[in-house]
Structures are given as structure tokens and as C-alpha cells.
Amino acid sequence: MSNRVVIVGGGAAGFFAAITCAEAGGHVTILEKTGHFLSKVKISGGGRCNVTHACFDPRQLATHFPRGERPLIGPLQAFQPRDTIEWFKRRGVLMYTQDDGCLFPVSDSSQTIIDCFIESAETAGVKLRVNAGVESITRDDTGFTLTLQSGETLQADRVMLATGGCRVPAMGALAVSLGHTLEPPVPSLFTFHVDTPWVHELAGIVIEPVEVAAAGLRETGILLFTHWGVSGPVILRLSAWGARKLAGLDYTFPLTINWLPRRNAENELDARRAENPAKLVVNTPIAPLTARLWEALVLAAGIPRGTRWSELSKALRHRLVQQLVRTDLPVTGKTMNKDEFVTCGGVRLSELNFKTMESKLVPGLYFGGELLDIDGITGGFNFQSCWTTGWLAGNAMASA
Numbered sequence: 001m002s003n004r005v006v007i008v009g010g011g012a013a014g015f016f017a018a019i020t021c022a023e024a025g026g027h028v029t030i031l032e033k034t035g036h037f038l039s040k041v042k043i044s045g046g047g048r049c050n051v052t053h054a055c056f057d058p059r060q061l062a063t064h065f066p067r068g069e070r071p072l073i074g075p076l077q078a079f080q081p082r083d084t085i086e087w088f089k090r091r092g093v094l095m096y097t098q099d100d101g102c103l104f105p106v107s108d109s110s111q112t113i114i115d116c117f118i119e120s121a122e123t124a125g126v127k128l129r130v131n132a133g134v135e136s137i138t139r140d141d142t143g144f145t146l147t148l149q150s151g152e153t154l155q156a157d158r159v160m161l162a163t164g165g166c167r168v169p170a171m172g173a174l175a176v177s178l179g180h181t182l183e184p185p186v187p188s189l190f191t192f193h194v195d196t197p198w199v200h201e202l203a204g205i206v207i208e209p210v211e212v213a214a215a216g217l218r219e220t221g222i223l224l225f226t227h228w229g230v231s232g233p234v235i236l237r238l239s240a241w242g243a244r245k246l247a248g249l250d251y252t253f254p255l256t257i258n259w260l261p262r263r264n265a266e267n268e269l270d271a272r273r274a275e276n277p278a279k280l281v282v283n284t285p286i287a288p289l290t291a292r293l294w295e296a297l298v299l300a301a302g303i304p305r306g307t308r309w310s311e312l313s314k315a316l317r318h319r320l321v322q323q324l325v326r327t328d329l330p331v332t333g334k335t336m337n338k339d340e341f342v343t344c345g346g347v348r349l350s351e352l353n354f355k356t357m358e359s360k361l362v363p364g365l366y367f368g369g370e371l372l373d374i375d376g377i378t379g380g381f382n383f384q385s386c387w388t389t390g391w392l393a394g395n396a397m398a399s400a
């Protein structure tokens with residue numbers, strides 16, 4: 001029986017599936033629309049490629065995916081970061097782990113990953129075609145017919161769609177034409193615009209830990225002030241979990257910040273007053289708040305610069321506590337994170353078999369990568385989802 005496998009999309013998921021499938025005996029062709037393979041891998045992680053994350057418990061790992069958490073548990077049990085590290089190691093690519101758990105190739109260059117993929121694909125006999133955009137796909141009893149933008153047609157027994165995130169619904173058109181549903185795309189992983197002037201003046205300052213809340217969601221972690229608002233891991237996480245809700249609010253909503261989430265603000269202020277009655281409130285910050293942030297919060301609470309701790313009235317003390325535990329900042333827009341951005345939305349997960357990544361609607365059709373309604377927070381999770389879904393699909397297509 002022939003097993004002509006065509007993978008549409010020469011990105012992370014497409015390559016991982018192609019190599020897996022070809023090494024398991026499939027006759028695989030990758031069709032890539034543009035003139036270059038793996039262009040997102042190239043720019044990933046600021047050119048270093050954050051390949052995966054040092055989290056080796058599949059259930060724990062799955063919690064890093066705002067979309068796809070439950071369906072991914074099974075696949076991650078089959079192929080997880082430990083397998084990714086081993087997969088690359090067998091091919092001579094070694095990784096190192098940063099303090100934050102992110103893994104990178106020791107070369108610190110995404111080109112190492114690209115070279116590894118191209119070489120592994122060629123060795124396994126994968127046919128690689130660029131400038132081969134697929135215009136349409138039909139299926140009948142004999143299999144699939146793919147029509148390229150050039151007009152050329154190809155036959156396949158199995159087809160995998162790995163065409164990447166759908167920033168606009170048209171990018172999911174092939175899946176929809178075959179009967180699949182697209183969850184509407186909205187951005188994930190973005191930073192917030194805040195017009196409050198004192199926020200801009202603190203650009204570059206990092207505070208940890210803070211608790212941020214918006215639209216009924218809450219996250220704790222590192223916050224970074226920027227020239228246009230707030231950013232940092234805690235904001236990116238909030239944007240990812242709130243991607244759909246915040247889009248629904250047109251990125252205009254109140255953000256509440258607790259600057260002392262693990263402390264009792266009232267006790268901290270009382271201790272300061274007892275220790276430094278004669279000092280100016282504005283000059284005696286509470287750690288971990290920096291002097292400039294403290295000053296901004298004291299002034300935002302309406303406390304005059306010349307106020308000493310011993311002179312702080314009950315009313316002003318109360319306002320300072322409020323500032324410390326719930327500063328309200330009006331968010332007026334978003335900016336995409338320049339290091340990593342992904343799309344929330346994509347092919348509906350209930351339409352797929354997560355043991356094989358095969359469509360439940362169209363036998364012989366497989367999916368992988370960001371085209372699915374799966375997205376992770378920053379840290380190598382999005383690539384791990386590509387490796388995991390690509391590996392499952394590749395094996396399934398080889399043995400189907």
C-alpha cells in the first residue's frame with residue numbers, strides 16, 4: 001500500500017511531523033508557500049530559539065496553555081520536553097537551561113535548530129519544496145488532491161495541515177474548506193498601554209512580585225514599566241489568559257495592581273512610622289518597591305512631599321494603603337510582544353483525535369502546531385506544542 005504523505009507548511013510543526021513520519025517509513029513531501037522554511041524558528045527567542053521549557057510533569061506543563069490545557073495532557077504524556085531534549089541530543093544539538101526554565105541550544109543560535117531540521121529531513125528522505133503554496137484541497141475515495149497556487153496538482157494518501165497561526169480567518173481557509181471550524185482568532189501575549197504620566201516616567205524599572213488583576217483574572221509575577229505602559233512576564237501571562245475577554249473589551253479596561261501581594265501593607269506602614277517618625281514619607285520606601293515607584297505611589301495617594309511619618313493622618317495613611325494594594329491604571333490599548341507573539345484561536349480542538357492528531361471529520365487529514373486553537377504563554381511552550389503535535393501526527397501518518 002502506498003503512503004504518500006503531504007505536509008502543508010514548512011514551519012516547526014510541519015518539519016517535526018515530516019521527520020518523524022519519514023523516519024518511520026512514510027514518503028513525505030513538505031510544501032511551503034514562501035521561499036524559506038522555518039522562518040519563525042529563525043526569529044524565535046530573539047534569534048536564540050527557546051526550544052522548550054524545563055517542566056517535566058505533563059499535567060503541570062499543560063497548565064501553561066491558556067487554550068489547549070486539557071486536550072494536551074495526553075499528548076504531552078507521549079512526547080514531553082524530556083523527549084524534545086533527547087530528540088535534539090541524538091542529532092547532536094545540546095541545550096542549556098536558563099534560571100527561568102527556558103531551554104536554548106548551546107550555540108545560542110536558532111540557525112542550529114534550522115540546520116538540524118533540514119539535515120534530518122534530507123537524511124530521512126523528506127522531499128522539500130518552497131514557493132509551493134497550497135490553494136485548495138479536495139478528498140474523494142482515492143485520497144486527497146492538492147492544487148498549488150501555480151496550478152500544479154498533487155495526490156496524497158494523507159495530508160497534514162501545519163500552516164501556522166491564523167492572525168486572520170483567511171489563514172485557516174484550507175481547514176474550513178475541509179469542514180473544520182475555526183475558533184475566531186485574537187492576539188495573545190501582548191503588553192498594555194497606560195496613559196498615566198507617572199507610569200511612563202518609571203520606564204525600565206522592574207518590580208517583583210506584583211499581583212495584577214483585570215477582567216476577572218489575576219496573575220502574580222514580574223512587572224516591567226515601559227515608555228507606553230506596563231509589560232513583563234506577569235502582564236504577558238494576563239494577556240494570554242485574558243486574550244478573548246480583553247479583545248471583547250477592545251483592550252480598554254481597568255488594571256488593578258497590588259504592589260505588596262505577600263505582605264500586609266498596613267503593618268508595613270505602621271512599622272515604617274515607628275522606625276522613622278521624623279523622616280519624610282516620600283523618602284522611605286518599602287522593599288521591594290524602588291525609590292521612584294514609592295515616590296510615585298506616595299504622591300498619587302495625595303501625600304504632600306513634605307509630610308513626615310509622624311504627621312501622616314489616618315485618612316492619608318488609608319489612601320496610601322489603597323494605593324499600595326490596589327492602584328487602578330486605565331489600560332487604553334495593546335502592543336504585541338516583540339519577542340514572541342502567538343494567536344489565540346484556530347481549528348476547534350473537539351474536532352480532532354488527540355492520540356493521533358487526525359481529524360474526526362475527514363479521515364486521513366492531520367493537524368499540528370499553531371493552526372490549532374492551542375497557545376502557550378512565553379517560555380518555550382508554543383514550540384513544545386509544535387513538537388508534541390508534530391510527533392504524534394508524524395507517527396500516526398506513518399502507521400496509518
Ligand SMILES: Cc1cc2nc3c(=O)[nH]c(=O)nc-3n(C[C@H](O)[C@H](O)[C@H](O)COP(=O)(O)OP(=O)(O)OC[C@H]3O[C@@H](n4cnc5c(N)ncnc54)[C@H](O)[C@@H]3O)c2cc1C
Nearest residue numbers: 009011012013033044045050134163164369370380382383
Ligand atoms: C517573533 C516570535 C518569536 C517567537 N519565539 C518563540 C520561542 O522562542 N519559543 C516558542 O516556544 N515559541 C516562540 N514563538 C512562537 C512560535 O514561533 C510559533 O508558535 C511556531 O513557530 C508555530 O509553528 P507552526 O509550525 O505551527 O507555524 P509556522 O512556524 O507559522 O509555520 C507555518 C508555515 O506554513 C506556511 N504556510 C501557510 N499557509 C500555507 C499554504 N497554504 N501552503 C503552504 N505553506 C503554507 C507558512 O508560510 C509557514 O512557513 C515565537 C513567535 C514569534 C512571532
